[in-house]
Amino acid sequence: MKTTILIHLATGFEETEAVTIVDVLRRAELDVATVSVTGRLNVRGAHEIAVEADQLFEDTDYANAVMIILPGGMPGTTNLMNHKGLSEQLTKFNAEKQYIGAICAAPMILGSLGFLQGKKAVCYPGFEHKLKGATVLRAPFVVDGHIVTGRGVGTALEFSLAIVGLLKGDHLAQELRSALVIP
DSSP: OOOEEEEEEOTTBOHHHHHHHHHHHHHTTOOEEEEESSSSSEEEBTTSOEEEOSEEGGGOOGGGEEEEEEOOOTTHHHHHHTOHHHHHHHHHHHHTTOEEEEETTTHHHHHHTTTTTTOEEOOSTTOGGGSTTOEEOOSSEEEETTEEEEOOGGGHHHHHHHHHHHHHOHHHHHHHHHHTTOO
């Protein structure tokens, strides 16, 4: 059974989004690993906060992964989009209808790969035109089939709880919402 959630980090990633997602998913006792696509474990975010990734892309086993998550931020999103190996893994996940999550600017990666055709999605304001084929909403997050999208930093908790709900059930997501004092 596939269990690991892989959160990808590239230079310039949005730190609050990445760390919030890791934190909430680990509170839900999900198996989460951060994956650097930079060739180094130490990755600097958009606000110059350095984060030590759990593993390198080239050492990552995608066969055991249940979900790929892409935090936003600039130029982090562009750096993720330009990583050929990650695009190949995303394409494989999409073809197999495995879960993919993207928040902030990162849904544009899914749009560029053609994954959002006929789907509902959200993204950071101003990037809507990059969600090719999607019906763009203004909700904090959207779950459409195997794809989860979120709008940005302010919605990272809601986005994370939506993933918990998908993978572990709404009851646990509600328990975490209460424990984290989220209105």
